[in-house]
Amino acid sequence: MAGHSAALISTEELARRMDAPGLRLFDCTTYLRPRPEGGYNVESGRANYDQGHIPGAAFLDIAGEISEPDSKLRFTMPSLGALTTAFAAKGIGHGTFVVLYSHASPNWATRVWWMLRAIGFDDAAILDGGLDKWKAEGRPLSTAVTRYPAATLTLRGRPEIFVDKEAIKAAIGKTDTLTLNALSHDQHKGTGGVVYGRAGRIAGSSCVPAASLFGPDKTLKPIAELRAAFEGVGAAPDKRVLVYCGGGIAATLDAFVLTALLGHKNVSVYDNSMQEWSNDASLPMETG
Known part of the structure; x- marks a missing residue:
């Protein structure tokens, strides 16, 4: 545990706060599979989510839902306006507290945290240890798909x-x-x-x-x-x-x-x- 920060939440604290009405929990997992000729194939973590995720978590597909679809490069940021619309559609809005986690590496959760910061949304935290620590502690998993109702979100951009x-x-x-x-x-x-x-x-x-x-x-x-x-x-x-x-x-x-x-x-x-x-x-x- 790195030390106390409002932007980092422990598995214990998340377990205590699971029933909070404004909680929006997202599995942000993506996998990069190295190619023999160099570079990576990008693989959504959706299949892993379907096999078992933290109860109440929705899935957020970074490449498919919140990256610029017309870019020749991977994971390019969309416009801040488009990003705000996409996050609102996922249920992130005023009065919500967002917790982000990923499997195998925290980078995917921090990517979403940084993108939220870019549109001016600061009520977000990273689950320290992610899905790996949650599972290692024997905490419950679910295969039920969660979708949050769309929310209202205002852009306060930090381009x-x-x-x-x-x-x-x-x-x-x-x-x-x-x-x-x-x-x-x-x-x-x-x-x-x-x-x-x-x-x-x-x-x-x-x-x-x-x-x-x-x-x-x-x-x-x-x-x-x-x-x-x-x-x-x-x-x-x-x-x-x-x-x-x-x-x-x-x-x-x-x-x-x-x-x-x-x-x-x-x-x-x-x-x-x-x-x-x-x-x-x-x-x-x-x-x-």
Whole structure:
């Protein structure tokens, strides 16, 4: 357990609050299945949800329901207006408290948390440990499908918490901005792991792998360890931090920890990340 934050909820606390009338609980699981030729196939977690989920949880399909359908890249953010409409249709609205979880990795839940933040909705929390911890504790599962009634939701946009390649390019060499890679150290160095195009990293960027922020039980590491990991690469609270990964998913876990747990105020996610950057030969990269 990383420490107390309104944006992080324990399995014990969720179990106590299951009957709260305004609770909106979502399974956000997606799977990335590596392809032999490189890259990933995206697989909805719906089949896993149907086999057993936390009682009362609805399923939220990130790729199918809240990503831009016309983008050539995966998981691209839709317009904030379209996103607000989509979330309202799922039952997220004023007076609701949203709890997000995923299986195998918290990145999917934090992606939705960050998207909610982008439309100005802050009454959302991540289930620490996700479905893995819930099941490990022998808590109940359900196969009943939940759908919440549509809600009313007003857009209070924070477009600045997502950035594009121009913002990343402009930040290279700036001492007041840290560009941070949430992929593995091997991917960062260009020595291994899945490659999205050219191997390596955005020029001048540092690395705090999202996968290093949680333990085997999928709960986030203690707050002192999290703080040390980011301080170790120079992520001071007064710096602007721009986080990227392969497709804007893992980056949101770094961004969540920085924002919700460590109190950073100026953090943004590069939405299309390496799937865009590494395939544009005009954009600078490094290896080693």
